[in-house]
Amino acid sequence: MNFLINELSFIGQAENIYDADTLMKALAEVIKTIEPIQGNDYIYVHELFSNCKIAENYTVKNWVYDKSFSNEQAQAVLLIQLFTSGPFILDILKQELEYWECELNSQDYCESSLAGAAYLQGILISLQQAPDFSSELINVLFKLDENPSEIIEIYNLTNADQVKNIPEHYLPPNPQRERYDGNDLWNRKDELFPNLQFCKTGTKQLRILGSGEDKLEWVVETLEKLEEYAKIWINQGCKEFSLEGYSLDVSGESQRTLEQYWRERTFLCPDGKERLFDQHIKLKQCNWRIHFFLERKTEKVIIGYVGVHLPTVKHPT
Numbered sequence: 001m002n003f004l005i006n007e008l009s010f011i012g013q014a015e016n017i018y019d020a021d022t023l024m025k026a027l028a029e030v031i032k033t034i035e036p037i038q039g040n041d042y043i044y045v046h047e048l049f050s051n052c053k054i055a056e057n058y059t060v061k062n063w064v065y066d067k068s069f070s071n072e073q074a075q076a077v078l079l080i081q082l083f084t085s086g087p088f089i090l091d092i093l094k095q096e097l098e099y100w101e102c103e104l105n106s107q108d109y110c111e112s113s114l115a116g117a118a119y120l121q122g123i124l125i126s127l128q129q130a131p132d133f134s135s136e137l138i139n140v141l142f143k144l145d146e147n148p149s150e151i152i153e154i155y156n157l158t159n160a161d162q163v164k165n166i167p168e169h170y171l172p173p174n175p176q177r178e179r180y181d182g183n184d185l186w187n188r189k190d191e192l193f194p195n196l197q198f199c200k201t202g203t204k205q206l207r208i209l210g211s212g213e214d215k216l217e218w219v220v221e222t223l224e225k226l227e228e229y230a231k232i233w234i235n236q237g238c239k240e241f242s243l244e245g246y247s248l249d250v251s252g253e254s255q256r257t258l259e260q261y262w263r264e265r266t267f268l269c270p271d272g273k274e275r276l277f278d279q280h281i282k283l284k285q286c287n288w289r290i291h292f293f294l295e296r297k298t299e300k301v302i303i304g305y306v307g308v309h310l311p312t313v314k315h316p317t
Contacts, residue, residue: 001170002122002285003034004044004089004113005082006156009126009133010052010060020054023128024063026159030125031078033160041214042087044122046113050083054127089116096287098312101143105132109140118142118152121284123170128158136162144282145312146254182209182216193223195230197302199267202277202291205307215286219306222248222281222290230301249282256313264311265291267304277304 005027014020031043046052050061060079067076090111093100102108102115109115117124118140126133138156143149155170157163180188186207189198209216225248253265258278266276277291291305 001037001166002041002044002117002120003038004117004120004122004124005046005049006113006117006124006126006133007046007049007052008109008112008114009124009130010054011130012053012056012058013127013129014055014058016055017058020058020063023054024060026128027125028078029160030157030163033163034125034157037163037166043082043125044087044089044092044113044116044120045082047086047088047090089113092116093119096309097144099145101141101149103141104138114138114140114154115142117154119144119284121152121170122154123166124154124156126156126158134158136165146257147251181211182207184211185216185220193227195234195301196223196227197270197300199269199302199304202267202305202307203303205288215283215288218283218285219288219290222283223303226281226290226292226301226303233301234299249284251280251282253278253280254313260313261311265305267291269293269302269304275302275304277302280305 014023050059050064052060054060054063060083064076064079064083068080093111093116097119100110100115100119102110102112102118104114113124116122119142124133124138128134133156136156136158138154139151140154141149142152155167185192186198186203189196206216206219209219253261258265258276262276265278266274268274275293275295277293279293280289280291282289287309288307289305289309290303291310293302293304294300295302
């Protein structure tokens with residue numbers, strides 16, 4: 001899972017240096033407590049994090065400098081690494097997205113770790129005593145490309161005790177899951193996903209994934225949920241195909257995107273027909289998409305594409 005230090009929670013709330021030290025120690029304790037569940041994922045920061053105020057005229061950089069000459073030096077070293085080397089959340093957002101919006105309390109926070117948490121489905125780590133970030137759950141209004149705005153719920157850590165209560169859907173996939181690489185998955189697709197069909201040309205990125213890669217884990221987890229509902233839809237003859245309640249982020253492409261990029265979303269299906277796959281499931285953890293098609297006459301659920309976010313029409317600025 002991805003964690004993000006919330007620079008917006010540094011509002012100079014400490015009354016003095018001693019109070020600032022207490023707040024930063026609580027933050028450092030959260031970072032230490034998440035280590036066992038962090039795995040290979042990152043702690044992201046804003047590029048201006050070192051200049052954030054803990055108290056009046058006392059910044060993160062000042063606190064780190066003070067700790068560098070104390071017996072708590074280890075706490076400072078990690079923060080030094082973060083604000084000098086990142087990874088920086090704005091770099092990720094700008095590299096992977098063309099357009100996005102993020103609002104909290106009617107304020108624009110699109111260039112913040114808050115937006116990064118909404119996009120990556122990550123967890124915030126906030127400094128205590130910040131009124132806007134005192135709750136365990138933060139709801140933001142988030143918009144991606146030309147899709148409608150949606151409310152995203154973000155888990156927010158301000159003390160180490162909250163780590164044990166992190167909701168299950170934030171946690172990494174079950175380590176007991178059988179491990180295989182993308183090629184194994186492809187060769188066993190009929191066994192693992194009997195109610196799904198797969199287009200060959202649109203799944204090249206999936207087939208080259210290595211065993212244990214995060215992308216593969218997230219893809220498999222999503223396909224398992226899609227397989228579960230496809231079985232219900234096919235066996236029970238449901239008229240409507242609805243993935244509501246399956247914790248999947250499903251949407252369709254805009255008309256403008258389809259007019260310009262319809263070829264990129266057209267794939268040759270196993271029955272020899274080419275189809276336009278405009279419906280997709282977002283894997284925000286890795287900015288991948290799974291495009292699928294419902295062949296209602298023959299009750300087929302076809303997976304056309306699994307891979308990086310396909311091109312879209314840029315939103316006007």
